[in-house]
Amino acid sequence: MFWGSRKTINMNYFPDEVLEHVFDFIRSHKDRNSVSLVCKSWYKIEKYSRQKVFLGNCYSIGPERLIARFPGLKSLTLKGKPHFADFNLVPDDWGGFLYPWIKAMAKSRIGLEELKLKRMVVSDKSLELLSKSFPNFKSLVLVSCEGFTTDGLAAIASNCRFLKELDLQENEVEDHRGHWLSCFPESCTSLASLNFACLKGEINLASLERLVARSPNLKSLRLNRAVPFDTLQRLLIRAPQLVDLGTGSYVHDPSSEAYNKFKAAIQSCKSIRSLSGFLEVAPCCMSAIYPICENLTFLNLSYAAGLQSNELTKLIQHCKRLQRLWILDCIGDKGLGVVASTCNELQELRVFPSDPFDAGNAAVTEEGLVLVSEGCPKLNSLLYFCQQMTNAALITVAKNCTNFIRFRLCILNPIKPDPVTNQPLDEGFGAIVRSCKGLKRLSLSGLLTDQVFYYIGMYAKKLEMLSVAFAGESDKGMLYVLNGCKKLRKLEIRDCPFGDAALLEGMGKYETMRSLWMSTCEVTLGACKMLAKKMPNLNVEIINETEQTDSNLDDSQKVDKMYLYRTLVGHREDAPEFVWLL
Amino acid sequence: MLSDNGKRLPETDASGLNFEATELTLGLPGESRVTLDGGARLGSKRGFSETVDLSLGDNIDTNKLGRSQIDAQEAAKSPVSKAQVVGWPPVRGHAKRGKKSCKFVKVAVDGAPYLRKVDLQTYNSYQQLLTSLEDMFSCFTIRNYWNEKKMDQANGIEYVPTYEDKDGDWMLIGDVPWQMFVESCKRLRLMKSTEAVGLGAEAK
Numbered sequence: 001m002f003w004g005s006r007k008t009i010n011m012n013y014f015p016d017e018v019l020e021h022v023f024d025f026i027r028s029h030k031d032r033n034s035v036s037l038v039c040k041s042w043y044k045i046e047k048y049s050r051q052k053v054f055l056g057n058c059y060s061i062g063p064e065r066l067i068a069r070f071p072g073l074k075s076l077t078l079k080g081k082p083h084f085a086d087f088n089l090v091p092d093d094w095g096g097f098l099y100p101w102i103k104a105m106a107k108s109r110i111g112l113e114e115l116k117l118k119r120m121v122v123s124d125k126s127l128e129l130l131s132k133s134f135p136n137f138k139s140l141v142l143v144s145c146e147g148f149t150t151d152g153l154a155a156i157a158s159n160c161r162f163l164k165e166l167d168l169q170e171n172e173v174e175d176h177r178g179h180w181l182s183c184f185p186e187s188c189t190s191l192a193s194l195n196f197a198c199l200k201g202e203i204n205l206a207s208l209e210r211l212v213a214r215s216p217n218l219k220s221l222r223l224n225r226a227v228p229f230d231t232l233q234r235l236l237i238r239a240p241q242l243v244d245l246g247t248g249s250y251v252h253d254p255s256s257e258a259y260n261k262f263k264a265a266i267q268s269c270k271s272i273r274s275l276s277g278f279l280e281v282a283p284c285c286m287s288a289i290y291p292i293c294e295n296l297t298f299l300n301l302s303y304a305a306g307l308q309s310n311e312l313t314k315l316i317q318h319c320k321r322l323q324r325l326w327i328l329d330c331i332g333d334k335g336l337g338v339v340a341s342t343c344n345e346l347q348e349l350r351v352f353p354s355d356p357f358d359a360g361n362a363a364v365t366e367e368g369l370v371l372v373s374e375g376c377p378k379l380n381s382l383l384y385f386c387q388q389m390t391n392a393a394l395i396t397v398a399k400n401c402t403n404f405i406r407f408r409l410c411i412l413n414p415i416k417p418d419p420v421t422n423q424p425l426d427e428g429f430g431a432i433v434r435s436c437k438g439l440k441r442l443s444l445s446g447l448l449t450d451q452v453f454y455y456i457g458m459y460a461k462k463l464e465m466l467s468v469a470f471a472g473e474s475d476k477g478m479l480y481v482l483n484g485c486k487k488l489r490k491l492e493i494r495d496c497p498f499g500d501a502a503l504l505e506g507m508g509k510y511e512t513m514r515s516l517w518m519s520t521c522e523v524t525l526g527a528c529k530m531l532a533k534k535m536p537n538l539n540v541e542i543i544n545e546t547e548q549t550d551s552n553l554d555d556s557q558k559v560d561k562m563y564l565y566r567t568l569v570g571h572r573e574d575a576p577e578f579v580w581l582l
Numbered sequence: 583m584l585s586d587n588g589k590r591l592p593e594t595d596a597s598g599l600n601f602e603a604t605e606l607t608l609g610l611p612g613e614s615r616v617t618l619d620g621g622a623r624l625g626s627k628r629g630f631s632e633t634v635d636l637s638l639g640d641n642i643d644t645n646k647l648g649r650s651q652i653d654a655q656e657a658a659k660s661p662v663s664k665a666q667v668v669g670w671p672p673v674r675g676h677a678k679r680g681k682k683s684c685k686f687v688k689v690a691v692d693g694a695p696y697l698r699k700v701d702l703q704t705y706n707s708y709q710q711l712l713t714s715l716e717d718m719f720s721c722f723t724i725r726n727y728w729n730e731k732k733m734d735q736a737n738g739i740e741y742v743p744t745y746e747d748k749d750g751d752w753m754l755i756g757d758v759p760w761q762m763f764v765e766s767c768k769r770l771r772l773m774k775s776t777e778a779v780g781l782g783a784e785a786k
Contacts, residue, residue, distance in 0.1 A: 087669035144674070170674065356673050385671060412671050443672075469670070494669070 016041075020049045029054050048072055055079065056489075056514050058096060058120065059539065062569045063104035073105070075114035075139075082517050082563055083467070084492055085119055086144065089519060089561070091545060093576045099126040100574075106133035114139040121145070127152030131159035139165035139193075146172035150180045150201065157183035164217075165193040175201030182207040191215040195222035197246050197277060202226045213238045222246025225279040230258050236265040244298075245269070247277035254284045263288045276300035276326075283311045293318035300326040302352045309363075313338040324348040329364045329385060336368030340375025348381035353412065356385070366393030373400035381406040389446055390418045394428025398435035407432055408443035414470040417447040424448050430455035433463075440487075443467040453477035457484025465490040475502035482506035492517040500527035507531060510538055515565035526555030528562055532582035539571060540564045542580040685764060691719050691741065691772040702764045708756055712743060719772065740775040 023046055026032055036046040051074040055061065058078045067073065080096020098120050105112055112134040122145045130137065137160045150173065156166065157180055182204050184191075191211070196203070203226050212218060212235050219242060223232065227248030236242070252259050266272075272292050281304045296319050301312065309332045316322075316335075322343040329351050331339075339346070349372060351364055366389045373379065373396065380403040389411050417424055425446040433439060433456050440462055444452065448471035456463065457480035464487050472478070478498040481491065482505075490513065499522030510516055525542070532540035543561035571581045685702040698718055705711045743755040747766040755763070755770075 084669065086674045087672045089669045353671060353673060356671050385673070410671055414667075414670055467672075469672075 016045050019045050023049055051075055052114075053077070057565050057567075058101070059565065059569075059572050060514075060567045063101045065569065067104060067108045067110060071108075071110070073110050074112060075116075076101075076105075076112065077116040077118075078120060079118045080120035082119075082492065082515060083490070084494065084517055084519070089494070091543065091576075091578060094543070094579060095572065095574055095576070096120045097126075097574060098122045099129075102126045102129045102133070106130075110134075111136055113137055114141075116141040116143075117145055118143040119145065121147040122152070123147050124149055124152035124155070128155040131155045136162060138162055138190075139167075141165065141167040141169070142171050143169045144171065149174040149176045150199070151176050154180035154183045157181065157188075158185070161185075161188065162190050163188065164190050166191075167193055167195040167220075168198050169195065171198050173199055175199060177201055179204045179207065181211065184211050186214070189214050190217065192217045193220040193244075194218065195220065195246065197222040197224050197248075197279070199224045199226075205231050209234055209238065215239075216241075218242065220244035220274075222276060223248035225249055229262065233258055233262040233265050236262070236269055240268045241271055242269055243271050244274040245272050245277070246275075246300075247279075249280040250278045250285060251280050251282040252285055259285065259288065263291075267291050270295070272296070274298040274300075276303075278304035278307075281306045283307055286311055286315050290315070290318050294320055296322055298322075298324040302326040302328055302350065304328065305354060309335045317342050319343060321345055324381075326350040326352070328352050328354045330354050331368075332363045333365055333368035333371065336364060337371040337375075340371040340373075343376060345378060346372070346376040347378050349376075349379060350383040351385055352383075353385040356412070363387070366390045369393060370396050373397040377401060378403065380404055383408045383410075385410045385412060387412060388416060388419050389425060389428065390420050391423060391425055391428035391431075392418075392420070394425065395431040398428075398431035402435050402437075404432065404436040404439055406441040407436065407439060408441065408467070409445055410443065411445045414445050415447050424452070426451040426455065430459075433459040438462055441465045444471055445469060449473050450477040450480070453480040457481050460485055462487055464488060466492070468493045468496055470495045472496045472498060475499055475505075478502035479505060482509045488512075489514045491515075493519070493521060495520045497522055500524055503527050504531060507535060510535065510564060511566050513566065515563065517561075517563050519561040521558075523559055523562055524555060525553055525557050525559055528559060529555065529582050531564070536570075537566055537568070538564050539567050540582040541575070542582065544578055544580060685767075687745075687767055687769045689715065689718070689770040689772070692774045692777070694719065700770070702767060707760055708763075712755075715743070715770075715772070741772040742775050743770065744773050745770045 019042070023032070023035060026035060029052070032046060032050060036043045047070060049072060050070045051072055053066065053070055053073055053075070054077045055066070056079050058080050078098070078101065081090050081094060084090060085094070096119060098117060106129055112130075113136050115130070115137075116139075120142075122142060127148055130140075132155075140156060140160075140163075148171075153166075153173075156163065163184075181196075184207075188211075192215075194211075194215075203224065205227065208227065209231065212221065218239050221235070221239060221242055221244070223235075223246055225248055227235075229249060229252040232247055232250070236245075252262070266289060269292060273295060275289070275292070275296055275298070278301060283306060286307070293315065299316075299319060299322055301307065301315075305328065307315075307328075307330075309330055312327065312331045313335045316325075316339055319325075320342055323345055325339065325343065325346060325348070327350070331351070336351075339349075351368075354363070364384070364386045366386070369382075369384055369386070369389075370393050377400065379401045382404065383406075386409070389409060418428070425444075426449055429442075429444060429448070429452050433442070437459075439460055442456070442460065442463060442465070444467070450473045453472060453476070456466070460466075461484075463485045466481060466485070466488065468491075475498055477496070478493070479502050481488070482502070488509070494517075496518075498518065503518070503523050504527055528540050528542060532538065541563045542559050543563065545560070575581055686699045687702060689698045689700055691697075700711070700714065700718075702711070705714065744752050745755055745763070745767045746769050747753050748768065752771070758766075
């Protein structure tokens with residue numbers, strides 16, 4: 001009913017197609033989820049127009065339900081194993097299998113075009129089925145996956161006629177010495193992105209050259225160790241349009257003809273903004289890339305074990321526009337000082353340990369980090385493996401850089417206090433969370449009491465992911481976090497004295513989160529059982545690698561590893577013997 | 583008192599002699615050195631309060647690392663024979679960053695016409711090293727005071743395993759913890775027993 005001159009426009013009077021067109025502009029998953037909750041008709045329109053779906057936990061819903069919910073699905077992202085699987089804390093065969101998803105989507109004639117997977121088990125069989133079931137398939141991105149061989153890649157290459165992207169990042173791939181690269185047919189000219197840096201085996205170099213030559217849209221190329229310097233040079237000549245380059249082996253005699261040719265070739269690659277690789281590197285050859293350094297925005301030298309600090313700093317001095325830098329700790333504190341004075345646009349820094357198991361030798365300390373914070377005010381993302389850290393340094397860093405979104409600090413000795421004051425690092429991390437109001441991800445290390453968790457609960461209001469190891473003194477620590485961090489989605493804890501009281505009191509919180517991991521804590525089997533009973537929308541899994549069977553354990557026994565996550569589909573059917581679903 | 587690699591170790595007694603540094607132990611990377619129990623559990627409360635020099639009061643659980651298991655299998659597999667707490671530091675296991683671990687040293691045997699080379703990182707203990715050397719130089723018998731049975735006087739010549747350390751001194755193999763040896767060893771020499779006078783390793 002209309003009142004006089006007041007006109008209200010009711011969106012439901014628009015035909016569906018108009019609404020759909022409007023929804024096209026709504027890209028983020030969160031926003032689209034909100035749109036679908038407005039009313040029944042919006043739900044329906046959104047449902048049929050949704051093309052991209054992100055599942056942070058592949059066990060939160062099953063493939064059939066996903067397909068029923070979003071029949072127009074074209075692009076799917078799936079994550080499998082919990083994050084701590086990266087550090088060997090999750091046994092092989094835990095789960096995260098791709099095959100059921102491919103089978104269901106193939107059966108339902110989903111028009112899948114893009115698939116991005118992280119920590120999933122991908123079999124050759126699933127890759128083959130994938131390659132044959134989706135004629136418009138364009139993009140396959142596999143990150144930290146395993147279970148497949150180069151035969152699976154051969155199937156993708158052979159059958160995906162419109163493939164634009166094949167991006168393999170840090171996967172465990174069994175090399176069957178086949179010629180998977182040669183399986184790309186001559187008619188395949190659509191490649192824009194090819195990354196096979198993680199493959200360990202030989203590559204048919206002639207096929208690679210021909211493939212690159214017939215791919216005019218190729219913007220991103222990352223080679224593996226088996227691609228020699230000569231080939232690299234020839235590839236650059238064929239692909240001067242590259243934006244992202246990952247070298248293979250970068251070893252050559254600087255006085256050779258091939259080296260001169262390379263220097264000429266790289267100069268014509270004026271579009272390169274991102275450089276990585278250097279899986280094998282001879283230090284004296286780095287000067288050849290100086291000409292392209294001034295345009296680089298991303299430089300990844302974290303695999304370049306052969307480069308010393310002075311080589312690294314000489315190189316970095318040319319990289320004035322760098323926004324992201326991944327480097328080994330052999331750059332040292334002084335080298336980080338050079339980064340600080342050169343790279344004023346730096347947003348992301350990752351410093352990896354060159355010798356992870358020898359804490360006495362880590363070459364960077366709190367000094368390097370302080371220098372970077374002083375020179376790079378735009379810094380918002382940090383991963384820093386170091387020998388030691390002080391509260392004073394963290395307080396200074398917090399003052400200099402208030403924009404941190406990700407702050408991950410790993411002191412190699414996990415319970416090391418501030419070496420100057422011998423105090424825990426509570427105050428330092430407290431300063432970080434107080435100052436960086438946008439902080440979404442935090443990893444702690446060093447000696448820490450319950451106090452640090454008090455600060456996190458009090459100040460880290462936007463925190464979504466927290467990783468804790470060897471920290472805290474009592475259940476209070478965990479409770480501060482569960483009660484205070486309203487946006488928390490993922491909490492992973494190892495070797496902390498948090499027990500049943502904290503686990504159970506936080507019960508109501510877990511349905512608002514994606515997952516909780518607790519290993520080598522004080523949680524008992526009885527408490528886990530109780531939690532599982534009271535919260536039917538959670539799967540509570542116990543990973544038990546000892547020989548004990550169910551009947552031998554009593555409820556007061558502490559569990560070694562517990563992983564719980566919210567789910568709409570109850571217990572999974574594919575759990576191995578050593579995983580107990582409570 | 584400074585240890586081999588220049589780090590200050592907290593466990594020293596009044597005379598300044600650092601016994602605990604040379605005690606055969608497995609521990610966390612870094613300064614804490616804790617005695618390994620029969621099983622695979624990391625040390626005792628006492629071990630931690632000695633090594634972790636804190637004045638934080640009673641409510642710190644210095645045994646917080648007590649239940650963390652050393653992955654004995656992992657320690658055996660890896661070329662670096664330090665025991666590691668599983669999953670620490672949190673670097674991806676597959677990420678092969680950093681130095682390719684190998685430490686090749688020359689092996690000289692008195693009386694042999696040429697030298698050999700061994701990669702110390704491929705062994706986890708003195709026993710493995712000596713067994714391998716015996717295979718390499720199969721006609722010689724290496725005096726090995728862990729296993730007196732290997733001493734075969736009927737064969738005549740007996741050898742004493744020695745090494746040259748970072749300071750240039752010739753030392754008897756076996757006195758220091760394995761990893762300390764790997765770090766300080768520059769080369770090996772199998773010395774004829776008759777020449778090994780004064781090292782306390784002569785045939786009795």
